[in-house]
Amino acid sequence: xxxxxxxxxxxxxxxxxxxxxxxxxxxxxxxxxxxxxxxxxxxxxxxxxxxxxxxxxxxxxxxxxxxxxxxxxxxxxxxxxxxxxxxxxxxxxxxxxxxxxxxxxxxxxxxxxxxxxxxxxxxxxxxxxxxxxxxxxxxxxxxxxxxxxxxxxxxxxxxxxxxxxxxxxxxxxxxxxxxxxxxxxxxxxxxxxxxxxxxxxxxxxxxxxxxxxxxxxxxxxxxxxxxxxxxxxxxxxxxxxxxxxxxx
Ligand code: PGA
Numbered sequence: 691x692x693x694x695x696x697x698x699x700x701x702x703x704x705x706x707x708x709x710x711x712x713x714x715x716x717x718x719x720x721x722x723x724x725x726x727x728x729x730x731x732x733x734x735x736x737x738x739x740x741x742x743x744x745x746x747x748x749x750x751x752x753x754x755x756x757x758x759x760x761x762x763x764x765x766x767x768x769x770x771x772x773x774x775x776x777x778x779x780x781x782x783x784x785x786x787x788x789x790x791x792x793x794x795x796x797x798x799x800x801x802x803x804x805x806x807x808x809x810x811x812x813x814x815x816x817x818x819x820x821x822x823x824x825x826x827x828x829x830x831x832x833x834x835x836x837x838x839x840x841x842x843x844x845x846x847x848x849x850x851x852x853x854x855x856x857x858x859x860x861x862x863x864x865x866x867x868x869x870x871x872x873x874x875x876x877x878x879x880x881x882x883x884x885x886x887x888x889x890x891x892x893x894x895x896x897x898x899x900x901x902x903x904x905x906x907x908x909x910x911x912x913x914x915x916x917x918x919x920x921x922x923x924x925x926x927x928x929x930x931x932x933x934x935x936x937x938x
Contacts, residue, residue: 696915699922715925741775768807778810794837857897901930
């Protein structure tokens with residue numbers, strides 16, 4: 691049975707209080723499309739206000755430290771994010787892997803900390819363009835997944851996002867056949883890593899998903915939703931993706 695579609699907006703370092711009205715509009719559209727799950731991960735500064743204004747809408751964080759507290763200037767722990775109102779967090783996004791030199795072991799530790807706080811986890815994996823051109827994409831991504839994979843994983847709280855790095859923010863998307871091949875490989879790897887229950891772990895596609903290509907991408911086997919950057923920043927751009935997910 692196909693999994694229920696899950697669409698998550700990753701706002702990255704975008705959004706001031708003025709954009710809370712977009713979150714409210716997106717939450718209202720999501721409430722009208724209850725055949726799909728929808729969430730937004732705004733900057734931390736907006737989490738509490740977004741949750742207070744939209745208590746039934748799933749607000750998440752974009753990162754989390756692996757420690758519960760301590761001498762980590764500028765960082766936030768899972769319990770802090772949870773207290774702020776986040777119910778899940780994106781982890782291991784390629785921008786963090788590149789900008790903050792996050793490795794797989796750190797992503798795994800973060801995932802376990804976020805789970806321990808009772809929150810959901812979205813782990814991102816993806817290859818560079820050079821790796822794809824060299825024919826290494828599947829090997830790179832499945833190894834990244836295995837090394838980032840948290841202990842005790844369950845579909846109740848774990849989601850995977852496949853995001854080819856070269857497709858993020860570029861307007862380029864892989865061939866549908868390449869998306870299908872990668873998502874199938876991730877599905878097989880999930881089976882090896884966790885056995886029973888792995889089919890229910892949702893695998894999102896991310897990288898230049900928009901209102902024009904969402905329906906086609908969401909129809910690919912093992913594509914259980916999308917992690918959406920640029921096209922999640924306004925309700926007008928995000929709405930057609932939510933609609934495509936509800937109809938998929
Ligand atoms: P994009 O970003 O949709 O703007 O390509 C996706 C992501 O990085 O999560």
